[in-house]
Amino acid sequence: MNLSIVTKNRRVARALFDGCTVLEAVQKRVIHMIYPGEEYDISLTVAVIETLSNRREMLTARFFKKQVLASTSLLHRILHDRHNNDTNCRL
Numbered sequence: 001m002n003l004s005i006v007t008k009n010r011r012v013a014r015a016l017f018d019g020c021t022v023l024e025a026v027q028k029r030v031i032h033m034i035y036p037g038e039e040y041d042i043s044l045t046v047a048v049i050e051t052l053s054n055r056r057e058m059l060t061a062r063f064f065k066k067q068v069l070a071s072t073s074l075l076h077r078i079l080h081d082r083h084n085n086d087t088n089c090r091l
Contacts, residue, residue: 024052 027049028040035043044051050058068075 027052 031040031043031047031049032038035046038046067073
């Protein structure tokens with residue numbers, strides 16, 4: 001594997017992670033402005049808002065179920081074939 005590709009992908013992943021961290025910090029700050037004096041978790045419950053990390057997890061799980069596990073997905077066929085491979089069963 002080309003080391004420059006790995007390094008570039010790490011940089012992209014880090015930038016995305018940093019962006020998520022910044023967004024979550026903004027959300028916390030705004031929630032504290034809207035509900036001053038309240039704890040963050042209570043404010044989210046009152047506002048009927050999920051944390052951004054929970055929202056990301058939910059969206060990722062939904063994407064995985066619809067796009068990867070769907071029987072029409074090319075990835076589904078690859079994963080399904082690897083799982084049912086006779087070589088794997090003998091191990």
